[in-house]
Amino acid sequence: MEEVVIVGGGIAGLATAVALRRVGFKCLVLERAAELRAAGAAIGLFPNAFKALDSLGVTHKFLSIYRPMEKAYVVNVDSGVSQEVSFTSNASTPGEETQTRCVHRKALLEALAEELPPNTIRFSSKLASIKTEKLNNSSSLVYVLHLEDGSVIRTKVLIGCDGLYSVVAQWLGLSAPVKSGRSAVRGLAVFPEGHGFPYGPRQYLSNSKRAGFMPLNDKELYWFMTHRTIDGEHELARDPQRIQKEVIENLAKDFPEDYLNVVKHSDLSNLTIAPLNLRVPWDVFFGKTYSGTATVVGDAFHPMTPDMGQGGCMALEDAVVLARSIANKRDKVAEGIENYVKERRWRVTSVLTGAFFSGWVQQGGSGVLWRIVELFRDSLFYKIVFAKMHDSIDKFDCGVLPCVSKD
Ligand SMILES: Cc1cc2nc3c(=O)[nH]c(=O)nc-3n(C[C@H](O)[C@H](O)[C@H](O)COP(=O)(O)OP(=O)(O)OC[C@H]3O[C@@H](n4cnc5c(N)ncnc54)[C@H](O)[C@@H]3O)c2cc1C
Numbered sequence: 001m002e003e004v005v006i007v008g009g010g011i012a013g014l015a016t017a018v019a020l021r022r023v024g025f026k027c028l029v030l031e032r033a034a035e036l037r038a039a040g041a042a043i044g045l046f047p048n049a050f051k052a053l054d055s056l057g058v059t060h061k062f063l064s065i066y067r068p069m070e071k072a073y074v075v076n077v078d079s080g081v082s083q084e085v086s087f088t089s090n091a092s093t094p095g096e097e098t099q100t101r102c103v104h105r106k107a108l109l110e111a112l113a114e115e116l117p118p119n120t121i122r123f124s125s126k127l128a129s130i131k132t133e134k135l136n137n138s139s140s141l142v143y144v145l146h147l148e149d150g151s152v153i154r155t156k157v158l159i160g161c162d163g164l165y166s167v168v169a170q171w172l173g174l175s176a177p178v179k180s181g182r183s184a185v186r187g188l189a190v191f192p193e194g195h196g197f198p199y200g201p202r203q204y205l206s207n208s209k210r211a212g213f214m215p216l217n218d219k220e221l222y223w224f225m226t227h228r229t230i231d232g233e234h235e236l237a238r239d240p241q242r243i244q245k246e247v248i249e250n251l252a253k254d255f256p257e258d259y260l261n262v263v264k265h266s267d268l269s270n271l272t273i274a275p276l277n278l279r280v281p282w283d284v285f286f287g288k289t290y291s292g293t294a295t296v297v298g299d300a301f302h303p304m305t306p307d308m309g310q311g312g313c314m315a316l317e318d319a320v321v322l323a324r325s326i327a328n329k330r331d332k333v334a335e336g337i338e339n340y341v342k343e344r345r346w347r348v349t350s351v352l353t354g355a356f357f358s359g360w361v362q363q364g365g366s367g368v369l370w371r372i373v374e375l376f377r378d379s380l381f382y383k384i385v386f387a388k389m390h391d392s393i394d395k396f397d398c399g400v401l402p403c404v405s406k407d
Helices: 011-022 047-055 105-113 167-172 240-251 257-264 281-286 311-328 333-363 368-394
Strands: 002-007 027-030 042-045 072-076 082-085 101-104 127-134 141-147 152-160 178-190 202-206 209-215 220-228 272-278 294-296
Touching (some): 002 141, 011 105, 042 105, 082 368, 101 105, 152 333, 167 294, 178 257, 178 333, 209 257, 209 333, 220 240, 220 257, 220 333, 240 257, 240 272, 272 333, 294 333, 333 368
Parallel strands (some): 002 152, 072 202
Antiparallel strands (some): 178 220, 202 209
């Protein structure tokens, strides 16, 4: 019988395991992949994420390796107009330790995994189905997890961190995420002699397309392209060379040489294309996100479009809040889990909705309405609305974890 089983060893799963360990719980993490899986190359971490990482005791691992991001530049490819964008309004300037940084996903996963005792993560362990049974004929329930390899694990607490197509979320009764109609290509560009770009993100906008890149260090850049989903994308996803060709010769063919040059320097082992899906806000807010001592964290709870760069940051906040809520109700874990959901649902629903709105404005549709949205985007959105949205999201502090006696 396990005390806590976490399904999924991504950002949410590892952060939750670290947080629960820090408040004295022993966890087992089940990960279907054979090793830590870091699809997407890199991730932007905003001040709210660094506050959560600080509560998890790992912020220091990033500070000397990754430089804070400077101001961003946004260029309208069609009109040639460019503007400088700040991630924060003047109201809040984060301290050095919590400034926005772009980090390798693998580095984030490894930084968290290093905090866990050996054998906490069980790889090649895919959850197939969940059943419940009574504990020793009492009224307490035990979760019986059936893995794809035929093994069975029993646990008192079940945390689903199994991402977009979460088995735990489905079992809880949440509806499936919906398609946004957009997709994203993500890659890592390597310049062995140095890329020479400043440490601020650059973004290029064209009708229904948004692309950009940002340095990770002097030699590597993370780049992306979000666009309307194209026919045959599923097949394209299997061949990184074809994805690169599609971006250069089709999706970004009219984009500036700087961007195309970055794409040409891609490390093909890191190139992905995937549709962007989200859970509808009312399902996140009102849906069945917990039952007894089972709940969901990260994308299993609130998959969102990446237009505020907050999905992973939210997963880190979730982990801290969940561990604190459970630690505060150590003998009544079900109540702790209920408190976690109640504390998180406003926050994650508003960020998810804001991200969708941001994506719609930045990369909206076509036709008459689009002209108005484009005008708003190029005149007011980045200068005022975007900075204010980031400001209110980024200044959030998920708080600390309670101290646990070492006796
Ligand atoms: C294009 C794009 C750009 C983004 N940019 C940013 C950004 O800049 N900043 C940011 O904060 N967020 C960003 N995000 C969002 C971020 O990537 C996700 O929110 C984050 O990865 C969610 O982490 P997770 O651990 O919840 O889910 P996942 O990363 O999906 O991890 C789930 C894990 O569970 C495992 N798993 C799944 N099913 C099972 C099963 N049945 N049994 C066992 N294991 C299972 C998987 O193998 C995986 O390891 C972006 C997303 C996209 C698509």
